Amino acid sequence: MSVDSNVASMGAGSAKENHLLNFIKNNASLIALIVLVVGLSFADDAFFTERNLSNLSRQVTIIGIIAVGMTMVILTAGIDLSVGSVVGLAAVACTLMMQWGVPAFLAVPLTLIIVGGGIGLWNGFWIAKFNIPPFIITLGMLTIARGLALTLTNGSSVPVKDKSFAIIGGGYIPPMASSFILIACAALAVYSIFREVQQSTAHGVQVNKQELYVNGAVMLGGFALAFHVFTGYKGIPVPVAIFAVIAFGGIYALNNTRFGRRIYALGGNEGAARLSGIDTVRTKMVVYTIISVLAALAGIILASRLNGASPNLGTMFELDAIAAVVIGGTSLAGGSGRVAGTIIGALLIGVLNNGMSLLGVVTFYQLIIKGLIIILAVWFDVMQKNK
Amino acid sequence: MSEVVLEMQGIIKDFPGVRALNNVNFEARSGELLALMGENGAGKSTLMKVLSGVWPSPTYEGDIVLNGEKVRFANTKEAEAAGIGIIYQELNLIPELTVAENIFLDRQFTNSIGKINWNQTFSETQKILTDLGMNDIQPTDLVQNITVGKQQMVEIAKALSQKAEILVLDEPTSALTDKEVKDLFRIIRKLKTDGVCMCYISHKMEEIEQIADRIAVLRDGETIGGVTPIAEITLDQIIARMVGRDIKDMFPKADFEPGEITLEVNNLTVVNPDLPGTFKVKNASFVARKGEILGISGLMGAGRTELVEGIFGAYPQHTTGEVKLNGEVLNVSSPKDAIEAGIALLTEDRKALGLFLDKSISFNTTISSLESISSKVLGIINNQQERKIVREYVDQLGVKTPSIDTVIGTLSGGNQQKVILGKWLNSRPDVFILDEPTRGIDIGAKVEIYKLLNELVQQGVTVIMISSELPEVLGMCDRILVMCEGAIVSNFARDEAKKEAIMAYATGSA
Numbered sequence: 001m002s003v004d005s006n007v008a009s010m011g012a013g014s015a016k017e018n019h020l021l022n023f024i025k026n027n028a029s030l031i032a033l034i035v036l037v038v039g040l041s042f043a044d045d046a047f048f049t050e051r052n053l054s055n056l057s058r059q060v061t062i063i064g065i066i067a068v069g070m071t072m073v074i075l076t077a078g079i080d081l082s083v084g085s086v087v088g089l090a091a092v093a094c095t096l097m098m099q100w101g102v103p104a105f106l107a108v109p110l111t112l113i114i115v116g117g118g119i120g121l122w123n124g125f126w127i128a129k130f131n132i133p134p135f136i137i138t139l140g141m142l143t144i145a146r147g148l149a150l151t152l153t154n155g156s157s158v159p160v161k162d163k164s165f166a167i168i169g170g171g172y173i174p175p176m177a178s179s180f181i182l183i184a185c186a187a188l189a190v191y192s193i194f195r196e197v198q199q200s201t202a203h204g205v206q207v208n209k210q211e212l213y214v215n216g217a218v219m220l221g222g223f224a225l226a227f228h229v230f231t232g233y234k235g236i237p238v239p240v241a242i243f244a245v246i247a248f249g250g251i252y253a254l255n256n257t258r259f260g261r262r263i264y265a266l267g268g269n270e271g272a273a274r275l276s277g278i279d280t281v282r283t284k285m286v287v288y289t290i291i292s293v294l295a296a297l298a299g300i301i302l303a304s305r306l307n308g309a310s311p312n313l314g315t316m317f318e319l320d321a322i323a324a325v326v327i328g329g330t331s332l333a334g335g336s337g338r339v340a341g342t343i344i345g346a347l348l349i350g351v352l353n354n355g356m357s358l359l360g361v362v363t364f365y366q367l368i369i370k371g372l373i374i375i376l377a378v379w380f381d382v383m384q385k386n387k
Numbered sequence: 388m389s390e391v392v393l394e395m396q397g398i399i400k401d402f403p404g405v406r407a408l409n410n411v412n413f414e415a416r417s418g419e420l421l422a423l424m425g426e427n428g429a430g431k432s433t434l435m436k437v438l439s440g441v442w443p444s445p446t447y448e449g450d451i452v453l454n455g456e457k458v459r460f461a462n463t464k465e466a467e468a469a470g471i472g473i474i475y476q477e478l479n480l481i482p483e484l485t486v487a488e489n490i491f492l493d494r495q496f497t498n499s500i501g502k503i504n505w506n507q508t509f510s511e512t513q514k515i516l517t518d519l520g521m522n523d524i525q526p527t528d529l530v531q532n533i534t535v536g537k538q539q540m541v542e543i544a545k546a547l548s549q550k551a552e553i554l555v556l557d558e559p560t561s562a563l564t565d566k567e568v569k570d571l572f573r574i575i576r577k578l579k580t581d582g583v584c585m586c587y588i589s590h591k592m593e594e595i596e597q598i599a600d601r602i603a604v605l606r607d608g609e610t611i612g613g614v615t616p617i618a619e620i621t622l623d624q625i626i627a628r629m630v631g632r633d634i635k636d637m638f639p640k641a642d643f644e645p646g647e648i649t650l651e652v653n654n655l656t657v658v659n660p661d662l663p664g665t666f667k668v669k670n671a672s673f674v675a676r677k678g679e680i681l682g683i684s685g686l687m688g689a690g691r692t693e694l695v696e697g698i699f700g701a702y703p704q705h706t707t708g709e710v711k712l713n714g715e716v717l718n719v720s721s722p723k724d725a726i727e728a729g730i731a732l733l734t735e736d737r738k739a740l741g742l743f744l745d746k747s748i749s750f751n752t753t754i755s756s757l758e759s760i761s762s763k764v765l766g767i768i769n770n771q772q773e774r775k776i777v778r779e780y781v782d783q784l785g786v787k788t789p790s791i792d793t794v795i796g797t798l799s800g801g802n803q804q805k806v807i808l809g810k811w812l813n814s815r816p817d818v819f820i821l822d823e824p825t826r827g828i829d830i831g832a833k834v835e836i837y838k839l840l841n842e843l844v845q846q847g848v849t850v851i852m853i854s855s856e857l858p859e860v861l862g863m864c865d866r867i868l869v870m871c872e873g874a875i876v877s878n879f880a881r882d883e884a885k886k887e888a889i890m891a892y893a894t895g896s897a
Binding site for chain 2: 196199261262264268271273275277
């Protein structure tokens, strides 16, 4: 193969020259997260304890799960503002069903299908079939779902008596099993990276070694930290395990399936996607259904952890989820972004919340700081793209 | 002889890893039109950006000399103030505003409290338009309601109203009809007598012959052969300078006997949703045969694109009529159905409807045939297989790229088009429709595409090619349909087709 296209080689050349700088630019939120964790560890003794970090990870899961779906929605250049209300409605619906005598193992899937699937299909139908802006449709659903939750409960909380239900949000996988799972996952991750490199080189695709090593190191570091925290404190929390499965599923689906390609194509250039034979209507319907089901799942986990549901659960969650996606580097214009970034974004928000609470920052200030960080993250992202 | 107003001396512009301009030298005189020619990627747009201050002074080497003085522009405003006006290929007008508002955008006539004096704005605009002989444009017309040709005139009027002495026109005719081109040339000739110096960037040889006084050719960022009066150079010599070699056979048409009918279109009608009661395509019927290249000629807006997009299922709500493929009636309600039936459509607007600009070559190549590289059930993509396929197309089509993971937006137009060709070849079509496949790509790549079309035809694919370039249609097609105002008005066999006759039908004057 001849490489005499000047413009094409331009990118490769500059990348080689500024590996480190590029790495910092491309991973700004990750670096910010690490700096924040290290800083907080020094600032407050209570931060870097197994117990606190275990709780922190559990807190992150709610927003994290929604944010995985939100990443897909935003990748299609859409938005879903109704997720917070869906959290509330799902929590209420699930707990009410149990109150009426439906066992937990039936109430949970029923909630996912009826609340999650139903609302998602409704949103997707209007957005995809009639091209109504997602902002409007989901804004409408934001109030509809909240209204439904309030109507169903008449505005009051619903307690849960079924003990088995509490496992979803509050249970732990025993430490022994946890350590086995973590080691297996780490081994699998290393193997898959190894195989990817082999295949790439076999097809003449250049592998950025330095980036690879750093990514590998970060990942193994993450596993080591998880190992330390979870085996040191009760094991992997069940919601964290659920989140991990969903996050992995999201990453895999976006990177390695037809569905993922269609999402990127749809968000990158909808006209071209349609003329390339992509069923844009169906793809959008599926995406909005996925996020609603995930929001319903988050609602169930939350209700389980609280051992009950109030119709106001999940208020403003949509904003945290969108913030996690945006901090993670996904473009609101659609077409570019990664679930891995979103996870980092969710962790960043979680660590920030946790750290500020530990340090005794008044909640009012917390809101202001969080808002500033979102603006900062997007500003940084826009600056990158304008270069 | 008129005086030299603009000199570019030893301009060198480096980007990380690549030298875009390498010692560009030319001078342009007042009252002349200097044609700047070169293949895509030769450095023409970079050169323009240097001249217009987009790349400010210290970022390049060499000197720009205006009227004998060295100038350094820190930004585009300074270049504008120095009298350099640039008409970009993509027009920079605001469609929702009037002609007058666009011309005096940000320089309105206002009174002391900032209220705009509309009477003065309109009358000044009228004066400018009259001076330029643009009598069919009204200052109060909304820009979105006038033709692209007139919009271009407005851009020129705008630049001249800012006292531009040097006018750079970047492929100004790429979206114009023949009549509009004539109008443009009339204006250009008038500007010449007014002493305006024009640099005219174009691919089109016939235009250059008509209006250029002198010519400079750029290749790989260098001016080749100096500035030459148009009378002293032949077309072949120009092409040789541009590509660095002789292109013997511009249209390598291979003779091949057409076979049975593959595509049959009966009474296809596409209504115009914006204007109820009107049609974009009206009762179009035609057939296409296995192993032939069927050309569709016509002016812009004649309904050619709408016809093929209608066949392709791009707007099912607005399309009626019957499409048969290999004798079977197709029920196409989306491009997806068309692709599955064996039709491929390479769209006219590569950027808006063909490419995923910030995605890799791989992504772009396989996006329309993901089923062939993924598992049935979960749709899991086989990366190995994908890379193998993409690799093959990149090699077969000669896409110049460091890697199949390279972002397609960084490639030249010709290479982008090759990737899109690969994408559609990968869907293994029986009927391959190409809408302006060679627009905006360099001559070398054009010839390669023609050769590929020949190969496809020999493999039994039915090729339908829409083109606004008559030489291309005449040179490559076995049969030529001519469209005018939404209807197919004529059908020429290869040996009967003549340029004049096609134009007569296309303009509705036959």
